[in-house]
Amino acid sequence: MKKSIIERIYFDNESLSEHISLSEKYKKMSDESYKFYKQLIDILDDDQRKIFERLDNSEMGLCAEGEYINFKEGLKVGLLLAMECLI
Numbered sequence: 001m002k003k004s005i006i007e008r009i010y011f012d013n014e015s016l017s018e019h020i021s022l023s024e025k026y027k028k029m030s031d032e033s034y035k036f037y038k039q040l041i042d043i044l045d046d047d048q049r050k051i052f053e054r055l056d057n058s059e060m061g062l063c064a065e066g067e068y069i070n071f072k073e074g075l076k077v078g079l080l081l082a083m084e085c086l087i
Helices: 005-012 014-018 024-043 046-086
Strands: none
Touching: 005 046, 024 046
16 A cells, blocks of 8 residues: 555654654653553563553554654644745
8 A cells, every 4th residue: 555645754754753852851751651661560470461561552552643643634734834824
């Protein structure tokens, strides 16, 4: 299936993400989240760990899909704004 130009920009352009700087707040929250993840993983038995890891992967997929939707909509709005400014 052929990707749309928006999908190509979002998914195929690695150099795009190289220019995105993470904020200190994001880094702090990420570190804290990982700390809690490790604490929880260490106290779960094997069956619970598998369920939790499936939940975690599902949540990450959900977040990624949300980011993609926001990217698409933001790009559309940005292009419409640019067109309106040129008229």
